[in-house]
Amino acid sequence: MTAKHRGQSTYMSDMRPHDILLPVAAGLCCKPGGFHIDPVRPVERAVITHGHSDHARPGHGAVLATQETLDMMRLRYGDNFARSTQAIRYGEEIRLGDVTVKFHPAGHVLGSAQIAVSCKDICIVASGDYKDATDPTCAPFDVVPCDVFITEATFGLPVFRHGDAADEVKKLLASVALFPERAHLVGAYSLGKAQRVIALLREQGYDAPIYLHGAMEEITHYYQSRGVALGELRAVKGMKKADLVGTIALAPPEATSDIWTRRFPDPVTAFASGWMRVRARARQRGVELPLVISDHADWDGLTATIAATGAGEVWVTHGQEDALVHWCKSRGLAARPLDLVGYGDEEESEAVAADEADT
């Protein structure tokens, strides 16, 4: 299924990887294919890895993405977020200009994909954001062998090693048992993290209703509509303080330290994030119960994945590029940081949404 098998002429056989994908101001540009991957500015044709707002932005001409990603963009930006859209399934291959594009599960959030771009005999995988840990709310990560692997480095330092997320949820439940008269307020990004935390709680046998901040109701209901079982969910809005005793509620991170929390009885503030691995980060945010649950691969995940792809060249973007580039080089792999701006955690973008929520 690679370009090689198509037996094309060889007039471009001296093609190099950066002739296929090149970082430009608008994002990762595929000239021979005539599109950008996860563009940060409006472009004519966009191929999008997943629905987080730093990767999926409105205002493009044509958008190619999984059905879930398209649906999430529609929920977020309204029906007219792009001039036209096209859905693609995992494993499906599409020809765009001189390249072929194939989507593979990235294990990051529902609908998230790695995009394999092949041209002649070179295959580059732009993995977007990914994680190789179990997540009951999305398709598991696939290792896609390739020549050039483009990896994120959000947690690209060897100090980031996320344990089993189930243990973190057990920690939360132990706290609920110890403080039955308080509410537990879990900060979690609205898209992906929140639903994963709920699903993990259900896996641990927690079957009480789970309460949701208004800002995450819609996207969570979308997950349910896609067949992700999350049990009984209720809106926080309209609840009396006394009714929230002993409950678990989820809210966007910023809301957990704002006026909104005053409706809860003596809340324990938890935060589900890979950043919680580092104590100073947790303390800085005033978190009382840090839960190390990440939707990105940790250091071991990043390095194992890079090795598993068999790629001889690695491009590293958004995060701790230095450490990961160093690691690649120490393993004899060609590696360089990609100068892409505009990607990060959802954190920044959610701050605004939460403030507006209901203050």
Added chain:
Amino acid sequence: MNRFAELLDRLAYEPGRNNKLRLITAYFRDTPDPDRGYALAALTGALSFKHAKPGLIRDLIADRTDPVLFGLSYDYVGDLSETVALMWPRRAVNHDESLLGHPSPPPSPARGKGAQFSAALSPRTKSKAAIDTLTVPSPLAGEGQGEGYHTGGASDEQRGHNNPPPPTLSDVVTTLRTLGKTDLPKQLARWLDELDETGRWALLKLVTGAMRIGISARLAKTSAAALGDKDPHDIELIWPGLAPPYLDLFAWLEGRGDKPVNRDPAPFRPVMLAHAIEDADFASLEPADFIAEWKWDGIRVQAVAGRDERGQMQARLYSRTGEDITKSFPDLVPSLRLPGAIDGELLVLRDGRVQTFNVLQQRLNRKVVSPKLIKDFPIHLRAYDLLGDDENDLRELPFAERRAHLETFVKKLDDPRIDLSPTVTFDSWETLMAARADPSSAGAGEDAEAVEGVMLKRRDAPYLPGRPKGQWWKWKRDPHIIDAVLMYAQRGHGKRSSYYSDYTFGVWTNGEDGEQLVPVGKAYFGFTDEELLQIDRFVRRNTTEKFGPVRHVVHEPDQGLVLEVAFEGLQRSPRHKSGVAMRFPRISRLRWDKPPREADRLETLERMLKDVTAN
């Protein structure tokens, strides 16, 4: 060890006292002896072994990780123990791989089928056919996921059959006590291999003696008392006779044994504390019922001496919370020659004159009490109560009688380092108020500067632990007051985490850019709940910039909020941009009526500083 580590970890984030208490009590309930006893010892600072130097920890990690990756990680985390705890390599299944200079083991088979496969393929020679079989489309979310498939970091805790279980806290403590210096690195490495991340972090904090988790010994003992519904004072009373792992204490708390007896010849007695008096309180108080003394601005201590079984005199100095601080003041020990328990104030005296708290502070928290320190900061005990005289417990006696015993005791002691705190004579609240306003002319003489107010003690009050209502009152001198402008606000913690309750305030000065505000302090209390709501609202509506949790609040000559700040003292401080640091600052009033331009100036503070140091 892992369970204890979990407790420490949770305590480190928990701001509320009651919640900390419950966490510790729950730990004591769930953890068997002797582990919980060693935990209590760790929390009360009763463990003693030679601490490991940070250099040792660095060497251990340097042998196991890439130096560049360690450097980047340490820069990011900022704490050695934590960096090492997080980076410590997982014990690889293949032991031939485990000590190579890389933090990561070979890709774990647990991480996905692709990983297993490609391990057999070298990067350049992979077969294209294999690629096709590997990239099978996966179903969309819903079914058939994650079966027996990778489990992220779960392999961290997956131990092979040959791996020993992680050490218990008792293992660690008892081993450390006897372990030779040369064996320490190897032993430490073995434990680090066996523990999880939190366990490693706690272990490193423990062995380097850097366990700062905001728990007082008192809180730990109170948590233990809660286990058996006992009064924490009872534990304080028997505490000096107890030793880790406190098997007899826990047996008593759980109703399985008798109350342990304190055979300590110089035990601590829970202290009696005073309430701050308010203007309205005077109406119901009769001057003749009270004895007044100066309130000295030093450190409250209990100086106890008694004979042990062999007839040797043992002397100890306790802080007001019962911590043994004898080691910090060896120069006072020879003066405690008579068996008894004095309640008093620790002060620095030079040429018979009491120095300010600022001077005393320079003797505190020193690791080594050098002869020079002892000479430059001669320590002194000013006695104001006597709780025990030889074998006799005097605490049931009325204060007036204890005072008489004290006077005799101090006279008999006849030691230049110990004197009597004089009483202040008064016949009405007005005369006492005048004395308080001007201690130097009311008997305090040249020591007036170390007087921070007066104490009122009921003549008939027995010595009661805690803060009993209406027995002892403290009546502080009026604090210093300035008007400052709110500059930055930060969210509080715990219950206050949704409020901007920590305020940085500044005063005017003529700086490089002309008239500008320079921060002079931070305060997070003093206001009422209602005022907190008002300030919080003001902060939210007048934020000009946000830096993380900090809000930059408008502070222009005509726009901003003036806070009346009360404080106890001033000190020069090169660490602060303004050059001054306040002691005990708090918000005393909100001056909505005052435009910021009329707030105080730095020169005012500098003048106060001169007044203080000139005296």
